[in-house]
Amino acid sequence: MRKVAVVIAALAVVLGTAGVAQAAPGQSDNLARSATATASYTSSWESVAAVNDGIDPSTSNDTVNRRWGTWPNTGEQWALLTWSSAQTLKSADVYFFDDNGGVRVPASWRLQYWTGSAYADVSGVSSYPVAVNQYNAVNFNQVSTTRLRVVLQSGAGSVGLLEVRAYASAIGTTTPPPSGWNPPSNLVQPLSEVWTHQEQTYNNLYGFRNYAWDQIFATGGSINYCVRWDSSASVTAAQRDKIQATLQRQFKKWVDVMVGHNGWPYATVPVKVVGWAVRDRAQLQWTDTSVDIYVNNIRENAPQCGEPCGRFFNQSGNYPNCPGGASHHYDMSLWLTSGFGGGAGGDWGQRIGSEYYVSNLDADNVHILLHEMGHSFGLDDFYDWTPTGQCCFIMKAGSATQITEFDKWMLRDWWRHLKNRWGY
Template sequence: MLRKLLVPVAALALLAGGVTVAEAAPGQSDNLARSATATASYTSPWESIAAVNDGIDPATSNDTANRRWGTWPNTGEQWVLLTWSAAQSLRAADVYFFDDNGGVRIPASWRLQSWNGSSYVDVVGASGYPTAVNQYNAVNFTPVSTSRLRLVLQSGAASVGVLELRAYTTAIGTGGGGTTGWTPPANLVAPLNQVWQHVESTYSNLYGFRNYGWDQVFANRGSINYCVRWDSSAPVSAALRDQIHASLARQFKKWMDVMAGHNGWPYQSVPLKVVGWAVRDRATLQWSDSSVDVYVNNIRENAPQCSEPCGRFFNQSGNYPNCPGGASHHYDMSLWLTAGMNGGAGGDWGQRVGSEYFVGALNSDNIHILLHEIGHSFGLDDFYDWTPTGVGGFLMKAGSASQITEFDAWMLRDWWRHLKDRYGY
């Protein structure tokens, strides 16, 4: 099976006197701000308060592609308020400041306040209020139950603004995904070490590559986006489209379920969204709704391709300034469905399998070729010419298992064990 080996972005944990300093939180999936109503002290007429909790991660502090909240020409103390319909248990937040290097700049200082039923009070035990451009500025604090969280900004000479404000129930930078450590069954320790030694000795760029599935999930803070490359003339109804999306999500979830609650993995779930379809002929797609972007006759590798400016494979910085629709329409991987294909291929770009095979297996519990190729996207190796000591059939040894086995699961967890510190865990 064809595949391409690929490796993660470094995001080292910050330590000060043995205490973990808060870093940007792991995801939008656990971001409570998304369900809040946002209001503000003042909003410039051309800006939008809805920007602060719309879930769109900025490319830079001077992001011009997405909406922003700013207070120009007003200065002094300004605030953003998140209000929930019921009390939330909060203990962390992070904020991405708007700074256009002109009339709107990073604040001179900021703080967070909670509502105690009669007044706003500063949160207790704040770990610090950093002010940096082009990144999230994070703070942990003593847990508080409140229906309102207020971000208070003190301007300098210029006005202030915010691109995104997020709030969490779990402390940032502490690996809130569970406490289970590295505890494989005793009989798997030796073969797992053999596998990792083989990976390290085989792939010279193992620690330098930055586009594994791990990188993509962390870049999205706990989710993944896909494009479907429909390399077939067979028609696709809206119902079939939705079945393909659901089936892909179920298979991807099987690998992510392996990680949930394990060894500080921060995500209980990793939502998958299909954002685009690529075809040669628009008439192949028998729907007219706008639930996904459609790309017609954009050919690469002699197959339809979603817009390259939207693809992470082509933009591994994680910025998508030329993507139609903006960064929220980007795709991390492609599901490449090819008519008449046997077998499959997988790598950082996604997975390729036969369209007839995939459609015929839509209701199967395990679409084993796709599962195997998703494993490659997370760095798992092939085992063409050797088998680790003491293990038999397993999914990544093609043809010897039809589902994720215990050994496959621990191989994936072993990647996380070796790479987790690069993400601050």
């Protein structure tokens, strides 16, 4: 759905910061995401699905995203990735859960694969590192298997994991993604048609300075959100955290399209929810101060996050009247409206139905949100025309439920035309 603000408003965690996890350099073939995760034991308040949900932790004591932990159990524990068909594996990296309390890094760990009749240790590993606040990577002799098991031996406490990645190539030897503009030959014409259409339709295409691209570069590689809870329903702390995790997971899908491509400088773009807006504070069933709360600040007949802290209202990037300063600013809003069908998106953020969003907290692709996020990067709608040879893609509403190859190259085309803004 298109919703114009300034020019293409309806076109619908910081790299290098200490403590932000970096995935294995050059890896783009993470196979863990397609596996099913199980475990020897999982604490009732934790989730084994955390180990392959694709979310980079902020630290080993990540309190925002879901985690796999085994407290109070100790001794040997394991997390298992199972595929429906055999995978060729040569490396993996793991991010340990350590809350400096009951859950600590393991005394030791190892990887095992399923031979077809039993589990066996992978061979060729020089050492198994155990470090906090980072991925711990190992290469091993190639195996073909339907199961990979991370076996942890507890030390100072119970054990846990935040993320497991498994690769078909050795870490550090993967061929990087294409570095320049080289779309598949069958996409050259439709991509040219799309860009020409955008230039002819939007007079201020290049002059507009509040695309998601601009927001990412203004912060040095991160995005802050504020949630506009336009609903009478209550929200628990657990729901709050899952709403943020889902937002992070969907935004990452767009960012991953750019990693390693044509000078794009960020390996990750962390997403953080810094505030919530609500009509009644009692709807938010938590008392901690992890996010700013805006109460009964009504705009567009809906709760509004504070304008002094919003980039849409302060596009200079300065927030002199924002309580708490620039660190409490938000770049976009996630506007969740009860009973709202479809979606809207632009430089101000994304709006979708609250019931739809909450019912899709564990979905791999929240396709309406993905579509509206595309608008925030500038991608157009295709209600009245279709590029040559194309049929179904996320930006053609209702024709796809995930980002397609054509969507990816449309996003990369925007970067190609705008990157000189930032000296690339």
